[in-house]
Amino acid sequence: MAAVDLPSEFDVVILGTGLVESVVAAACSRVGQRVLHLDRRSYYAGNWASFTFNGLQDWIRESQEQRPPEELQDWSSLVKEGEKLMYLPHSDSASISNIEIYCFARFRPITDSSGGDGTGLRLFKPIRVHQEEDHLLLPAETWVDPPLPVCQPINFSSSLGPFLRQLMFSRGSLVDLLIKSNVSRYAEFKNVSRVLTCRERRVQQVCPHMSLSRPTNWTVFLTSGHPYRGRPYLDFLSDQQLGENLQHFLLHSIAMVTENTPTEVGLAATRHFLRCLGRYGNTPFLFPVYGLGEIPQCFCRMSAVFGGVYCLRHSVHCLLLDKDNRCKAVIDSRGQRISCGHFVVEEGHLTLDIKKVSLVTVPPITAGAPAVKMVELCSSTMTCIPGTYLVHLTCQSVGSAYQDLSPVVTRMFKTPQSHDQDAGPSVLWCLYFNMVDGSGVQVQRQDLPSNVYMCSGPDGALGHEHAISQVICILPEEEFCPPAPNPEDIIYDGDSAYSTGEDEQGEELQEGEDLKKEEADNEKTKEVDGPNDREEQKQMVESCDQGEELQ
Structure with missing residues (x-):
């Protein structure tokens, strides 16, 4: 039956609510385009999503279900003269694989009786959890039984994929876009308080060990890599008369590259790390409260404010192409024909050629093994209950996720497979799975209409530069995500909303507000860091900029 509630014409139809698609939706809606944003899933953010523990269990079950292929519907009655159909797959491509679950703790079932049907929600509580903050640095005997309330739900948040x-x-x-567009008002962030590295089962903090702190030394260091172009970064570090500890920190915890990474790539990563120091704290990193899945939802919220129409559990079955091979309309999962000027789709909905808060760096344990990034989240990030920690381990795949990561889990934590049962915090529950690296998605343009754009999922790099670059390619001629007005400046007239001020005045006010906010942040950081640390970080950034110019 046709979906009578949906309008029959939009400027842009978007399938999938991942980060790229959500930014496109916000950018288009902000400049007055009519946007229809769909997702066949029951939740936002796609492969960028964050879940409660119960939601994660549902996602695991859905991922493991073997669903029979849906019967192909005949939509020929909706095709007009000169048009042809292009069918989309009815199920997601295999971007998630090798799911394995290991539970190392006894869980006590509890019931939240708030359910309206009287049955309540089936929840679980771990028998033993940890109550200390620095749990990576504490012995196992500090683990205790906390007095948790009977009906407290577990609110673990887990983002998808080791990549x-x-x-x-x-x-x-991404940060620049959040500030420029004013979308940052919809989210909260926490500073990553420390960057750690692991050497010989010892976890060490990186920054206090960085003896290369004089600005002149940094300038020379960051600008002396030209003769080493194409050679391994480790060769360059070894020839700089640096101590073994500092070489380790620069390679694994600052540049976060491998020993064979080319010197020019390693130096660029080092410069970016140092340039980000001191903007919002002592480390270069921010963590979105509740998880990265909040960021796509923030952009969806902005799109909705400016008229974007959202439908979950709703999809597109096929495209209608004109004689010039352009998409002129789509047919949704309810059989409604919807005209559109552009169609944007998440890569999992197309069958194309695809190549497969503490930050701890764990170097390769054995030859050929990948380096592992480990992010430890406490309860203040709103991703786990008090007394527990959520740890994400990610690496580039060599084998299955279990083969790549379980040696690190066994070495860093206490599991039944650990050799030293008296060291390390205990693992309560563990999930392994592989995900396709979004940066490896290759779109064959000749296979797609010229106004159909495919968006890739998460990739293996910090910063999400690849995701934002895709948005810019999709909208090269539009004003890209201008700042949204403050809520008090919006007048609602029927179904439309507009700002009371002129665009130019709004931009000037926004720039002034951003400048005041950055100055306030700098003052707060100065109070935390102390004047000497702050001045040193500023000089490091200047050294990085000089190095960039000389390179």
Whole structure:
């Protein structure tokens, strides 16, 4: 039956609510385009999503279900003269694989009786949890039984995929866009308080060990890599007469590259790390409260404010192409024909050629093994209950997720497979799975209409630069996501909303507000860091900029 509630014409139809698609939706709605934003899932953010623990269990069940293929519907009655149909797959491509679950703790079932049907929700509570803050640095005997209330739900948040980075650099395209567009008002962030590294089962903090702190040394260091172009970054570090500890920190915890990474790539990563220091705290990283899945939802919220129409559990079955091979309309999952000027789709909905808060860096344990990034989240990030920690381990795949990551879990934590049962915090529950790296998605343009754009999912790099670059490519001629007016400046007239001030005045006011906010943040950081640390970080950033110019 046709969906009579939906309008029959939009400027842009978007399928999938991942980060790229959501930014496109916000940018289009903000400049007055009519946007229809659909997702066949029951939740926002797609492969960028964050879940409660119960929601994660549902996602695991859905991912493991073997659903029979849906019967292909005949939509020929909706085709007009000169048009042809292009069918989309009815199920997501295999972007998630090798799901394995291990439970190392006894869980006590509890019931939240708030359910209206009297049955309540089936929840679980771990028998033993940890109550200390620095749990990576504490012995196992500090683990205790906390007096948790009987009906307290577990609110673990877990983002999908070992390639998805939970953190954001404090400088970069995504942070700049959040500030410029005013979407940052919809989200909260926490500073990553420390950057750690693991050497010989010892966890060490990185920044206090960085003896290369004089600005002149940094300038020379960051600008002396030209003769080493194409050679391994480790060769360059070894020839700089640096101590073994500092070489380790620069390679694994600052540049976050491998020993064989080219020197020019390693130096660029080092410069970016140092440039991000001090903007919002002592480390270069921010974490979105509740998880990275909040960021796509923030952009969806902005799109909705400016007229975007949203439908979950709703999809597109096929495209209607004109004689010039352009998409002129779509047919949704209810059989309604919807005209559109552009169609944007998440890569999982198309069958194309796809190549497969503490930050701890764990170097490769054995030759050929990948380096592992470990992000530890406490309850203040709103991702887990008090007394527990949520730890994300990510790496580039060599084998299955279990094969790549379980040696690190066994080494860093206490599991039944650990050799030293008296060291390390205990693991309560563990999930392994592989995800396709979004940066490896290759779109064959000749296979798609010229006004159909495919968006890739999460990739293996921090900062999400690849995601934002896709949005800019989709909207090259539009004013890109101008700042939204403050709520008190919006007048609602029927179904439309507009700002009471002129655009130019709004931009000047926004720039002034941003400047005041940055100055206030700088003053707060100065109070926390102390004047010497703050001045040193400023000089480091200047050294990075000089290095960039000379390179």
